[in-house]
Amino acid sequence: MNVKDLIFELTDSTGIGNIRDAAKTAAKYFAGFCEMTYTDNRGFIAKIKGERDYTLALEAHIDQIGFTVTSVDENGFLTVAACGGIDLRALPARQVVIHGKKEVRGVFCSTPPHLSEKDVTFEKIGDMKIDSCLGKAAKDVISAGDYVTFTGKPFALSGDRVCSKSLDDRAGVAVLIEVANRFKNEKPPVNLAFCLSDMEEIGLRGAKTSAFALSPDEAVAVDVSFGDGPDIKPDKCGKTGRGAMIGISPVLSKQISDKLIKTAKDNGILYQTEIMGDSTGTDADVISVTKSGVKTGLVSIPLRNMHTDCETVSLSDVKSVCDLLYSYVKGGGVNG
Amino acid sequence: MVELIKKLVSLDAVSGDEDAVRDFIIGEISPYCKLSVDPLGNIIACKEGKRTPAKKILLDAHMDEVGLIVTSVTDDGFLRFNVLGGINTSALMFRAVRINGKINGVICGKPIHLISGDEEKKLPQADSLYIDIGAASREEAESIVSPGDRAVMISDFTVEGDKIISKALDDRIGCAILIKLLKEYDEYSFTATFTVQEEVGLRGAKVAAYSVNPDAAIIVESTTAADIADVPADKTVCRLGHGAAISFMDRATVYDREYYNAALASGIPAQSKEAVAGGNNAGSVHLSRGGVRTLAISVPCRYIHTNSSVAALGDVDAAFKLCKYMIEYIADDK
Numbered sequence: 001m002n003v004k005d006l007i008f009e010l011t012d013s014t015g016i017g018n019i020r021d022a023a024k025t026a027a028k029y030f031a032g033f034c035e036m037t038y039t040d041n042r043g044f045i046a047k048i049k050g051e052r053d054y055t056l057a058l059e060a061h062i063d064q065i066g067f068t069v070t071s072v073d074e075n076g077f078l079t080v081a082a083c084g085g086i087d088l089r090a091l092p093a094r095q096v097v098i099h100g101k102k103e104v105r106g107v108f109c110s111t112p113p114h115l116s117e118k119d120v121t122f123e124k125i126g127d128m129k130i131d132s133c134l135g136k137a138a139k140d141v142i143s144a145g146d147y148v149t150f151t152g153k154p155f156a157l158s159g160d161r162v163c164s165k166s167l168d169d170r171a172g173v174a175v176l177i178e179v180a181n182r183f184k185n186e187k188p189p190v191n192l193a194f195c196l197s198d199m200e201e202i203g204l205r206g207a208k209t210s211a212f213a214l215s216p217d218e219a220v221a222v223d224v225s226f227g228d229g230p231d232i233k234p235d236k237c238g239k240t241g242r243g244a245m246i247g248i249s250p251v252l253s254k255q256i257s258d259k260l261i262k263t264a265k266d267n268g269i270l271y272q273t274e275i276m277g278d279s280t281g282t283d284a285d286v287i288s289v290t291k292s293g294v295k296t297g298l299v300s301i302p303l304r305n306m307h308t309d310c311e312t313v314s315l316s317d318v319k320s321v322c323d324l325l326y327s328y329v330k331g332g333g334v335n336g
Numbered sequence: 337m338v339e340l341i342k343k344l345v346s347l348d349a350v351s352g353d354e355d356a357v358r359d360f361i362i363g364e365i366s367p368y369c370k371l372s373v374d375p376l377g378n379i380i381a382c383k384e385g386k387r388t389p390a391k392k393i394l395l396d397a398h399m400d401e402v403g404l405i406v407t408s409v410t411d412d413g414f415l416r417f418n419v420l421g422g423i424n425t426s427a428l429m430f431r432a433v434r435i436n437g438k439i440n441g442v443i444c445g446k447p448i449h450l451i452s453g454d455e456e457k458k459l460p461q462a463d464s465l466y467i468d469i470g471a472a473s474r475e476e477a478e479s480i481v482s483p484g485d486r487a488v489m490i491s492d493f494t495v496e497g498d499k500i501i502s503k504a505l506d507d508r509i510g511c512a513i514l515i516k517l518l519k520e521y522d523e524y525s526f527t528a529t530f531t532v533q534e535e536v537g538l539r540g541a542k543v544a545a546y547s548v549n550p551d552a553a554i555i556v557e558s559t560t561a562a563d564i565a566d567v568p569a570d571k572t573v574c575r576l577g578h579g580a581a582i583s584f585m586d587r588a589t590v591y592d593r594e595y596y597n598a599a600l601a602s603g604i605p606a607q608s609k610e611a612v613a614g615g616n617n618a619g620s621v622h623l624s625r626g627g628v629r630t631l632a633i634s635v636p637c638r639y640i641h642t643n644s645s646v647a648a649l650g651d652v653d654a655a656f657k658l659c660k661y662m663i664e665y666i667a668d669d670k
Contacts, residue, residue, distance in 0.1 A: 077565035087448040089459055090429035093642035095491065095501065105494040105501055107644040112562045113422060114613040115571055121457040129565035131638065133499040133646055135577075151492065155432070155440050157470025158480055163432065163442050229444050230414055230466045236450055241472050281449075304468065306447035308430035312468060 001181055003174055003318055004162060008154040010170035015198070016066045016083060017147045018042075019099055022170065023062050026196055029177040033184050034194070037213075042198040043206050045214055046180065050188040056333045057193040057216035057294075058179060058325060059207060059283055060172035060223065061200030064165070065307050067125075067148040069098070076138035077109070078130040080148055084201035085307055088122040094309070095151045098132060100142035105151070106130045152309030160315040161240070167311040169200065171301050171318055172222040178322045179329065189332040195219075200283055207283035211290040218295045218333050220256065221284040222321065225274055225300035227312065238302035240313070243270025243320040247298030251279045251288055256297030256334045260324065267327045270320045274300060295334060299324060337512060337652060340364075341500065342493045344508035348437045350403030350486035351420045351536045356437055357399040361511060361530050365518045369528070378544040379530040385522045389667030393526045394550035394628070395517065395659060396541055396617050397510030397557070398534030401503070402641050404433065404487040406467070409478055413471035415441070416463075417487065421535030425459040427642040431489040433467060435481055441469040443489075491643035498577065498650050503643035507534065509635045510556035513656045521660055524667040534617055538588065541617035545624035552595075552666045553630045554659060555618045558647065559583075559609060561636035573613065574636040576648040579605025580655040583632040585612050588619025595631035595662065602661045605654040609634065633658050 006029075015022030020042055030036060030046035037045045043062055065084030072078050078098070092110035097103050109129045111120070130148065132138040152165030164170075176194045183192060193214055197206035211219065225245050226237040238245040246260045264271040279285045280298055288296035299321055304312040349357040354377055361379060365371065371381040379399075402421030409415055419428070433441045443465050448456070467487065471477035494501040514528045527548050531540035545553065563575040574581035582599045583591050586609075600606050609632075622630035635655050638646040 073565065075565070085448050087429070087445075087451075087456075089426055089457075090445075092424065092426040093639045093644045095494075095644045105492075105496055107501060107639055107646060109564045109566075110424065110426065110639045110642060110644075112560045112573070112640070113424070114560065114573070114611060115562060115567065116424070120459065122459075123457060131564060131646065133496050133501065137497075152432070153492075157440050157442070157468070158476060159470050159472060161470035163440065163470075226447055226450060228412075229446070229468070230410065230412070231464065232446055232450060305430050305442065305444050306449065308447075310430050310432050310442040312442060312444070312470070 001178060003178060004315055006177060007162060007171060007174045010173055011154050011164040011166040014149055015062045015064055016149055019147055023196060026062060026173050026177065030180055030194060034180065043196045043210055045210060046194040048183050048188060048192040050190040050192060052190045055191040055193055055216045056329060057195050057214055057219040058176055059195040059197060059219055059221045059287060060176050061169045061283055062173060062196040063198050063201055064149065065201050069142060069144050069146045069148060071144055072139050072142050074136060076132040076135045078132055078142065079126060080130060082125045088125060088128065090308065091128055096130060096148050097151055098142055099147045102141060104132055104134060104141060106132045150309035161312055162315060163310050163312045165309040167303055167313050168224045168306055171224055171313050175222050175318060175321050179325050182326050188329050189336060192329060197283055204283050204286045208286045211287040211294065215291060216294055219287045220297040220299060221282050221287060223282040223300050224303035226306060227302035227304040229304055238272050238274060240302045240304060241316055242272050243317060244324045245272050245274040245300040245302055247274050247280055247300060249276040249280050251285055252298055253295035256295055259334050260297055260299065260328060263328045263331055264324050269323045271324065337516065338495060338649065340512045340515060341508060344511055345493060345502045345504040348434060348488045349400050350488060351400040351533045353486045354399045354532045361515060364515050368518045374543060374547055376540055376543055377532045378540045380544060380547060381518060381528045383518050383526055385525040387524050389524045390669050391551035391666055393663055393666055394529060394548050394553040395514055395526060396529045396531055396553060396555050396621060397514045398507045398531045398617060399511060400532055400535050402535050406481055406483055406485045408483055409474050411474050413473045413477040415467040415481060417467055419462055421641065423641055425462050428462060428465055433487040434490050435487040436485050439469060439480055441467045444468040489643035498648050499646055500649060501644060501646050505637050505645040505647050506558040506640050509558050509647060509652055513556050513659060516656060517659055524663055526663055531617060538617050538620040542620040545621040545628065549625060550628055553621045553628045554662055555616050555621065555630065555632040556659060557616045557632055557634040558637040558640060559634035560614060560640050561638050564638060573611040574607050574609050576636050576638065577650055578607045579651055580658045581609040581634040581636050582606055583609045586615050587613065588615030589622050589630065592629040592631055595629060598665050599631060599658060599662055602658060604657045604661055606658060631662060
């Protein structure tokens with residue numbers, strides 16, 4: 001499977017609110033050789049039976065950041081609420097797709113130069129408007145509650161780096177698909193569950209219910225984390241192109257972190273550690289406190305420009321995460 | 337017309353690097369006129385009509401667009417750049433760019449999660465932004481780009497009913513109107529100039545007007561429309577869907593009053609540009625040699641100087657018709 005093509009296909013489908021195209025796109029890669037369970041929160045769980053009656057869950061979120069329409073005025077301008085953390089300063093003159101009765105291309109209003117003040121400040125999303133470019137006809141097509149997403153077609157940068165909207169966390173979804181495929185014709189030592197959760201960006205909600213439904217013995221969340229860049233402190237980010245980021249945090253299982261590091265070392269897989277002084281801000285935070293507790297780990301792909309329509313990853317890092325998780329499963333998980 | 341505009345905006349021509357657009361325009365118009373390219377790169381195209389007007393008429397549109405120029409490469413392989421033309425920093429942040437018409441990049445920045453307090457509310461300085469082309473080192477970056485290379489913020493071309501959304505509508509719309517005039521209009525002779533370096537100080541038009549030495553000029557442009565949410569009616573400047581915008585005065589020019597009145601009274605959809613703001617090639621043309629009577633016909637454009645500019649096709653059509661009308665008005669020396 002070509003991971004780049006897979007990532008491009010996944011980022012090009014939409015997964016927010018009631019729009020489940022991304023989940024459908026992902027599901028077709030598991031269906032056929034996995035036992036599929038669709039969860040009521042619009043994600044799904046795909047299972048592969050292993051040698052041992054012990055369930056290791058690999059988890060990624062299928063939703064993306066975006067907006068939901070809160071009002072439509074008579075001239076075709078919309079107010080929205082944000083679904084996920086978004087940099088307001090970068091929104092003016094940014095194009096979006098409004099998922100109304102049909103898909104409509106809109107633009108965040110931008111104050112023209114003759115009206116802009118010198119020290120303009122960006123206070124809240126409620127101050128910003130989207131121009132639907134439909135004028136009076138907007139009300140026929142767009143309603144409050146409709147979702148709005150970024151545009152941002154995927155494209156390749158130099159070397160093996162790619163840029164797209166929604167790499168957070170479709171890059172993680174691609175990892176799950178790739179790992180599952182490696183076990184298509186090879187029975188894993190433990191039961192494997194691939195958990196694709198919804199509503200991560202609005203408060204780690206989907207993982208809460210899917211982890212409850214699944215009750216795994218152990219889980220590893222696969223997400224993206226901050227990649228390096230100019231003016232970003234090195235201790236706050238991973239280095240793009242330097243391999244899988246293995247999470248270490250008080251809320252994560254230390255045994256799993258240690259085992260992941262050992263697995264990477266033993267198999268010559270490029271890795272780096274990501275040390276967090278608190279919770280991780282990922283689904284791992286909620287999976288770990290499901291029912292009577294689940295030992296949970298976190299592996300991340302370094303990603304630049306997080307929560308924008310031009311997120312960037314290195315495919316070599318995606319491959320390192322795939323290799324690490326494959327070897328970790330082959331090793332039987334934390335107790336193997 | 338839409339197809340022509342689409343082709344024109346798909347090409348990149350940041351000020352001083354207009355080759356791609358110039359080559360395309362020459363390909364389009366050469367069967368219809370006598371043309372030359374001057375030392376700065378302006379196209380001067382003479383169209384012979386059925387009649388020669390008493391006054392020599394110039395129509396001008398500029399080929400260049402706002403964009404970026406790469407200034408240096410960092411040790412980590414990121415590119416520093418300067419902005420060419422007036423671009424708001426918002427329109428730079430986290431934008432996909434194309435360098436030299438072919439190399440992909442992205443203007444990178446700190447993610448929202450790593451900023452707080454005042455930093456979250458205020459725009460960064462443009463010179464704190466960098467382009468990431470995916471290079472992992474200075475060597476890799478330098479093998480792909482060089483200082484002086486130009487970059488644009490890319491955009492899809494979207495047609496939604498009467499509206500178009502794209503980069504570079506300023507002033508490829510003007511170029512498209514002039515190309516169509518050269519192809520279709522042959523009542524009176526006129527000269528069309530497709531000029532360089534408008535966005536960096538109206539430079540190309542200065543020398544082109546000198547060479548053409550016209551008696552009267554029509555600048556075909558795109559101009560700011562602020563008919564958007566939360567802008568009071570008296571600050572909208574002009575409105576999409578209400579025809580071509582006609583300037584009485586802007587920061588660079590006091591326009592010929594008679595031509596201004598004639599354009600508004602033509603019966604073709606037109607509106608007054610109700611602000612003394614901005615400026616265009618008229619600033620250079622009307623002061624050329626001993627002075628040139630000058631009119632500006634503009635297509636209203638929301639979010640101008642961004643890769644998400646919005647214009648209405650009906651206004652483009654009105655501007656095209658008004659150009660023909662005003663050529664005849666001036667030619668007939670009413």
